[in-house]
Amino acid sequence: MTTVWFDALTPKHLRMARHVRMIAEKKGYNFLLTTRDYDEIPTFSKLLDLQPIVVGKHGGEDPRDKLLRGAERLNELVHLLGDKELNFVISHGSPEATRIGFGIGTPTINVNDSPHAEAVARLTVPLTTRLVSSSFIPRNAWTRFGLHPKALVQYRGLEVVTWLKEEKVRPKDFGLKRPIVLFRPEEIKASYMVGAKQRSTYLLHELKRALRAGQFSLVVLPRYDSQRKAFREELPDAFVLDKPEDGLSLIKGSDVFVGGGGTMTWEAALLGVPTLYAFPKKIYIERALEGFGLLTRVGPHDFISRLRSVIGELPNVKRHQVAIASRVLKRLEDPMPLLEALIDPSRYV
Numbered sequence: 001m002t003t004v005w006f007d008a009l010t011p012k013h014l015r016m017a018r019h020v021r022m023i024a025e026k027k028g029y030n031f032l033l034t035t036r037d038y039d040e041i042p043t044f045s046k047l048l049d050l051q052p053i054v055v056g057k058h059g060g061e062d063p064r065d066k067l068l069r070g071a072e073r074l075n076e077l078v079h080l081l082g083d084k085e086l087n088f089v090i091s092h093g094s095p096e097a098t099r100i101g102f103g104i105g106t107p108t109i110n111v112n113d114s115p116h117a118e119a120v121a122r123l124t125v126p127l128t129t130r131l132v133s134s135s136f137i138p139r140n141a142w143t144r145f146g147l148h149p150k151a152l153v154q155y156r157g158l159e160v161v162t163w164l165k166e167e168k169v170r171p172k173d174f175g176l177k178r179p180i181v182l183f184r185p186e187e188i189k190a191s192y193m194v195g196a197k198q199r200s201t202y203l204l205h206e207l208k209r210a211l212r213a214g215q216f217s218l219v220v221l222p223r224y225d226s227q228r229k230a231f232r233e234e235l236p237d238a239f240v241l242d243k244p245e246d247g248l249s250l251i252k253g254s255d256v257f258v259g260g261g262g263t264m265t266w267e268a269a270l271l272g273v274p275t276l277y278a279f280p281k282k283i284y285i286e287r288a289l290e291g292f293g294l295l296t297r298v299g300p301h302d303f304i305s306r307l308r309s310v311i312g313e314l315p316n317v318k319r320h321q322v323a324i325a326s327r328v329l330k331r332l333e334d335p336m337p338l339l340e341a342l343i344d345p346s347r348y349v
Contacts, residue, residue: 002087003030004343007077007097008052011044011247012263015163016111018048020090023340029087034080034097036073039224043244055080056096070095088343092159095123102127107348111335113159114262115141116283130342132335134158136288153342157333158285160266163248165334169271172246172253176217176239179255179311182268183207183220183238184247185227186260186279203260203278204234206303211237215311221250221264255318256310258298262286269294270329272322274310278303292328294321 004024006017017033024031033050035041037057045052056073059066074096081100089101089108101108110128115121115137125131126146133142135154142152174180183203211218218238222228231240241250251257251268258276259265266285269275275295277286282297289295298306310317341347 002085003032004088004090005032005034005081005084005086005097007089007091007094008033008035008041009038009058009092009094010263011040011244012159013092014041014044014048014050014052016092016159017050017052019162019336020339023336023343027340027343029343032084034077040244047246053080074099087345090339090343091124093117093120093124095120098124098127101129107345109339109342111159111339113137113285114283115145116281118145121145129348132338132342134285134288134335137284141284153338155333155335155338157335158266158270159335160263160270161329161332161334162336164267164270164329167248169248169252172249174217174219174239174253176219179216179314180253181216181218181256181258181307181311182250182254183218183258184260184264185220185222185231187223203258203298203300203303206300207235207238210304210307211235213308215308216256219250219254221245221247255314256307258303258307259295265295269321270325270332272318272325274314274317274321276303276306276310293324294328 006020008014008017021031033052034055035052037054055076057069059069077096077100086106089097089106091097091110093110093112093114098108107129108127109130109132110124111132113134122145125142128147128151130151130153131142131147132153135156139152143149220231220238220240222231222240228240231238247264248267251264251271251273254273257268257273258278259268260278262285265275265277266289269289276298277295278298290297296306
């Protein structure tokens with residue numbers, strides 16, 4: 001049987017993989033899912049009832065280690081695939097999967113909303129057959145990496161819309177005093193964060209100061225064991241989750257979300273939870289959601305005042321946020337219908 005191969009590198013990619021699997025099986029393809037050994041991957045695979053084949057591991061923060069682990073993983077994947085007949089290679093910017101798809105001449109589809117991840121984009125975008133991306137991201141954000149303009153397929157929406165419109169989310173009961181502020185720190189091991197001055201977290205000092213006032217309960221969802229240990233030491237009054245959990249349930253059970261990264265921030269904003277965005281860099285999706293009135297950018301200089309303002313008017317802020325989020329989510333497009341149309345050999349003759 002011919003095969004659609006999806007290489008998932010993060011929890012978000014696994015959520016996407018579930019929907020790609022349904023499309024592949026509907027079209028009569030075998031579905032192959034691979035991933036790598038990375039902090040949250042095993043837990044999320046179980047949560048989503050997926051059984052990916054684990055090949056290789058993340059290279060950590062050091063660029064040389066990233067290179068070595070990537071080369072090892074590429075070799076292992078080639079041996080795993082063997083003489084399988086691959087019809088499509090799909091990923092969210094997997095350098096290894098993209099290189100293999102290009103090398104064997106198989107249509108390679110990149111579903112991607114992260115041109116700010118320049119290292120990954122430089123390795124994948126020029127070799128991509130089709131790139132599916134939000135129209136909130138301008139075309140030149142991709143073509144500057146060498147993508148042929150005709151290879152770009154845009155939709156007016158976000159990747160997270162795929163599961164937000166379909167999945168019923170049960171809120172987590174933390175058993176803590178409200179209001180509950182959920183904090184998701186930034187992805188410090190990502191290539192686009194290399195050289196960041198504050199390695200533990202962008203807002204650590206401000207979180208400490210805000211907690212002293214005792215107006216809220218702080219829940220922290222770390223990305224790695226190293227972050228977990230650091231937050232427990234630095235924020236002894238916070239509730240630091242001891243293992244990865246379903247982010248959607250955590251968001252739904254919270255009153256305010258503070259995001260240091262992308263995916264959970266977009267999810268919180270579109271689930272109607274008052275959202276403060278603390279990623280150190282400006283990116284296109286943030287601008288779109290901020291334009292809709294669904295999130296507020298904060299930094300060390302104004303984080304405490306913004307948080308106090310939200311908590312002080314929380315019932316009104318939440319009602320307003322829920323109303324906007326409901327309207328916006330209904331209007332946003334899901335990329336999966338586009339992807340389904342692209343999983344068609346006749347398009348690549």
